[in-house]
Amino acid sequence: MDHVATLVALTLAAGTPLVFAALGELVAEKSGVLNLGVEGMMLTGAVVAFMVAATTKNPWLGALAGVAAGAALSLVFAVLALSLMANQVAAGLALSLFGVGLSAFIGLPYVSVVIDGIAPLAIPGVSDLPFVGKLLFAHSPFVYLSLALYALVQFFLFRTRSGLTVRAVGESPDSAHAIGYPVIAIRYLCVMFGGACAGLGGAYMAVAYTPLWTEGMTAGRGWIALALVVFATWKPWRVVAGAYLFGGVTLAQFQAQALGATIPSQLLSMLPYLATIVVLTLISRDAAAIRLNAPASLGKPYHPDS
Amino acid sequence: MRIRFESRPEPSRLMSWASPLLAVAATLIVGFVLFSGLGKNPLEAFYVFFVKPVENRYGIGELLLKASPLMLCAVGLAAGYRANVWNIGAEGQLTLGAICGGGIALAFHDATGAWVLPLMIVAGAAGGMAWAAIPAWLRTRCNANEILVSLMLVYVAVLFLSMLVHGAWRDPEGFNFPQSKMFNDVALLPNLLPETRLNVGFLLALAVVASGWLFMARSLAGFQMRVAGLAPAAANYAGISARRTVWIGMLIGGATAGIAGVGEVAGPIGQLLPSVSPGYGFAAIIVAFVGRLHPLGIFLASLLMSLLYLGGESAQMALALPSAVTGLFQGTLLFFLLAADVFINYQLRIVHRPASVAAAA
Numbered sequence: 001m002d003h004v005a006t007l008v009a010l011t012l013a014a015g016t017p018l019v020f021a022a023l024g025e026l027v028a029e030k031s032g033v034l035n036l037g038v039e040g041m042m043l044t045g046a047v048v049a050f051m052v053a054a055t056t057k058n059p060w061l062g063a064l065a066g067v068a069a070g071a072a073l074s075l076v077f078a079v080l081a082l083s084l085m086a087n088q089v090a091a092g093l094a095l096s097l098f099g100v101g102l103s104a105f106i107g108l109p110y111v112s113v114v115i116d117g118i119a120p121l122a123i124p125g126v127s128d129l130p131f132v133g134k135l136l137f138a139h140s141p142f143v144y145l146s147l148a149l150y151a152l153v154q155f156f157l158f159r160t161r162s163g164l165t166v167r168a169v170g171e172s173p174d175s176a177h178a179i180g181y182p183v184i185a186i187r188y189l190c191v192m193f194g195g196a197c198a199g200l201g202g203a204y205m206a207v208a209y210t211p212l213w214t215e216g217m218t219a220g221r222g223w224i225a226l227a228l229v230v231f232a233t234w235k236p237w238r239v240v241a242g243a244y245l246f247g248g249v250t251l252a253q254f255q256a257q258a259l260g261a262t263i264p265s266q267l268l269s270m271l272p273y274l275a276t277i278v279v280l281t282l283i284s285r286d287a288a289a290i291r292l293n294a295p296a297s298l299g300k301p302y303h304p305d306s
Numbered sequence: 307m308r309i310r311f312e313s314r315p316e317p318s319r320l321m322s323w324a325s326p327l328l329a330v331a332a333t334l335i336v337g338f339v340l341f342s343g344l345g346k347n348p349l350e351a352f353y354v355f356f357v358k359p360v361e362n363r364y365g366i367g368e369l370l371l372k373a374s375p376l377m378l379c380a381v382g383l384a385a386g387y388r389a390n391v392w393n394i395g396a397e398g399q400l401t402l403g404a405i406c407g408g409g410i411a412l413a414f415h416d417a418t419g420a421w422v423l424p425l426m427i428v429a430g431a432a433g434g435m436a437w438a439a440i441p442a443w444l445r446t447r448c449n450a451n452e453i454l455v456s457l458m459l460v461y462v463a464v465l466f467l468s469m470l471v472h473g474a475w476r477d478p479e480g481f482n483f484p485q486s487k488m489f490n491d492v493a494l495l496p497n498l499l500p501e502t503r504l505n506v507g508f509l510l511a512l513a514v515v516a517s518g519w520l521f522m523a524r525s526l527a528g529f530q531m532r533v534a535g536l537a538p539a540a541a542n543y544a545g546i547s548a549r550r551t552v553w554i555g556m557l558i559g560g561a562t563a564g565i566a567g568v569g570e571v572a573g574p575i576g577q578l579l580p581s582v583s584p585g586y587g588f589a590a591i592i593v594a595f596v597g598r599l600h601p602l603g604i605f606l607a608s609l610l611m612s613l614l615y616l617g618g619e620s621a622q623m624a625l626a627l628p629s630a631v632t633g634l635f636q637g638t639l640l641f642f643l644l645a646a647d648v649f650i651n652y653q654l655r656i657v658h659r660p661a662s663v664a665a666a667a
Contacts, residue, residue: 036453076641084648085311089392089453090595094640097588101633108628215630220461227454266469273458277444284450303311303652 005135007251009120012143013209015247017042017201017218019146021225022232022239023153024197029229030157031190032170032297036092037077038198039222040099045070045199046206047107050213054110059118059207063142063200066207070199071192073099078191082184085301096222104215117211118142142204147240149197154236166190170295173302183302198222220273227276231283233293242279249275311652318650325646326596326603330610332642333635340634346625354624355617367502369612371574374511375400375566375583377608379590381518382562384599386555388522389531390538393556395441395456396563397587398463399434403564405467406433408571408578411493412475412486422492427510427568434564435557437463442556446549452556460587468580475578486578495573507569512605514562519601527554563587584615585633592640611636 021038028035048069053062073095080091120140122128127137157163166186169176173183201221206213224246232238253268284290334352341351359365379396386393393399407430414422441455468484477487495505522528534541534551542548570582593611597603618632 080641080644084645085652086644086647090640091644093394093591094637094644097592097633098637098641101630101635101637104630105628105634108630220458223454223457227451227458230451230454264469264473266465266472270462270465273461276458277440277450277455280454281444281448281450284444285448287449290449303313 002131005131007255008135009139010251011244011247012139013247014250015244016140016143016146017205017209017221018225018228018243018246019240020142020149020201020204021198021222022228022243023146023149023236024194024201025225026229026232026234026236026239027153027157027166027197028190028194029298030170030234030295031166031187032173032295032300032302033078033081033187033191034088034092034299035074035077035081035095035191035194036089036226037074037095037099037222038194038225039218039220040096040102041070041073041195041198042099042202042205042218042222042225043103043216044073044099045202046217047103047110047202047213048199049203050113050115050206050211051106051110053117053207053211054113054115057116059115059211062115062207063118063203066199066203067196068199070202071196073102074191074195074198075188077195078188081301082187082191085303088299088301100216107213107215110213111215113213115207115211118208140204140208142200142208145200146204150236150240157236167295170297173297177304183304187302198225201225224272224276227280230290230294231279233283233289234295235293245279246272246275308658309654309656311648312655314651314653318653321646321650322598325650326598326607326643328646329596329639329642332646333639336638337635340631344627346627351621351625351627354620356613358624359613359616359620363499364502365616367499367504368616369609370508371502371504371612372615373605373608373612374508374573375569375586376590376593376611377515377604378511378562378566378569379559379587380593380597380604380608381515381601382559383590384594384597384601384604385518385522385528385531385558387535387594388599389535389551389555391552391555392453393438393441393456393559394453394591395438395458395460395587396559396566396590397583397585398456398460399437399560399563400567400570400583400587401460401463401467402433402437403430403567404571404578404582405463405470405567406430406564407568408486408489409475411489411572412578414493415487415490417490418492420492422490423495423572426493426572427565430564430568431561432564434560434562434567436560437564438556438560439553442553445556446552452552456556464581467578467582471578471580477577484580488577489572493572494576495569503574505569505573507573510565510569514565515601515605518558518562518604521558522601531555563590589615589636592636595640596643614639 021042025038045066049062049066052065053059077091077095080086081088120138123137165181169183169186177183228239228242231242249272256268338348341348360369383396407426410426410429441452444450444455445452471484471486475486495507498504498506530546534546589611593607597607614632614635618629621627622629
């Protein structure tokens, strides 16, 4: 039983970066903007969080800086894709390539630095309970934060007027514009929210999950987060479920090694990427479901007078 | 008063050629500011970055050597991008090309015939195509997004190569280093320019770029690809198969990237290592865009990108700057290009309007 609780805890910890990044991207995509720069924003969030944590000795301040860095980087994308009407695919790719380069560049002096990360939070009183204590009350604060973020996104998108506006902008920017909503401004905010969340996901990895900085440490999680949004057919609860599924797959490689499996480690490391392809394919087969759920204007540039 | 973008009646041809130059100029300005900010003399840094690497014969050889995989990958990617087929997994297709080409070199390690090298190139192209066929198939059959699938396969390909050189293909006399045997001479591309590392792979790359131009500009399939990219609805109406477009776009990209992979292992590397490319497949995306998806532009852009790689190495040695500065410049260049591209379809217009109306727009 205790082993099960440990496995669950590890799965949640491994899935949490994806929860952050994919929920953020979900909001951006709901407003009709496809930002392929998640990987770059995660890495930049991770490196900035780590640098600030190492300098100030305060990992929380680091995490906050990671959020700000992710949002700042997404602003570059927003200017290109929203104000300058650049192709969103190209601008997102540019953001990812830039983020990878930028994080490698500024993070170099911090590669072998050690910091005190943010440890899991044992909630006094209840965390000592047998089984449930470990299962529910002894996770990293970021795990609780990610679940709170899920609740927030779910409530905002489907229970508030502003959320309705965001979805309207994503479905039909022309109609939203005609009613008088500032389409571009709303999209700016959604993209920056996505950037902040991606930055938080990276920051969690750098100051709590590992905690250390290595070049390219997110190892494609930003791209997996993008696939998750499609896999979830733009539904927040499915994003969270999918993220934990991938957390479990990531974990499987370490578990198999611990159990003494003789499979080459590289084959096991391929698992999350192969799983992404398989899951993405299975869900995309149902073209009608994708068309029905995808924001209608996703990826299309919007110019008010065209 | 307010400045706003107004659609041009038709795209500006002038701007479509001027925008890469503007982007390069803006990137240089950023570089100037960056070097100054890092406490380096910017003029000295510029010299170290952009001039010193190509001052001599050896440097020119290196420039063309590194430009070869870039132009190969980029010309293949551009064929797809023209048709809105977004293959971003050239790095993985390059890796598969290296694995297949290198596999031939290792399998026929004792052969002496001149057929080994051509066979390697064919195998490499086939390997890259096979790797690109996966996203093509999943896209046409299951509607799966080719961007994400091709990117995921990059990680899989790199892990696969790592598995081979750590395992089955490891050199038994290699002191346990994760590397294959050195290839024999018949499996190596002959030198092209004495006193440099430049090999005939460069000529091969030029030939592929020229064929790329013939295909896009002069063939029916190339024309159909361009139509499919510019006006998907019209292409559909004209009976141009969207599936075929995806297949052609992906397979061309896979083949050229695969050849680039063989060029690396049969050229400067000469064996299989855990990493056979410093991100050429990703840099090629930038090369394709900066080169305007046009083979001639791609040739010029690949020289520029190659110079950025050499400059990064040179700056690391002479200025103690991390060579990662190359990636930073690459990303910045693409940002500025996309920003400058707005002027192809739009022009700036100063308009005088009441503030309230302007705010609503």
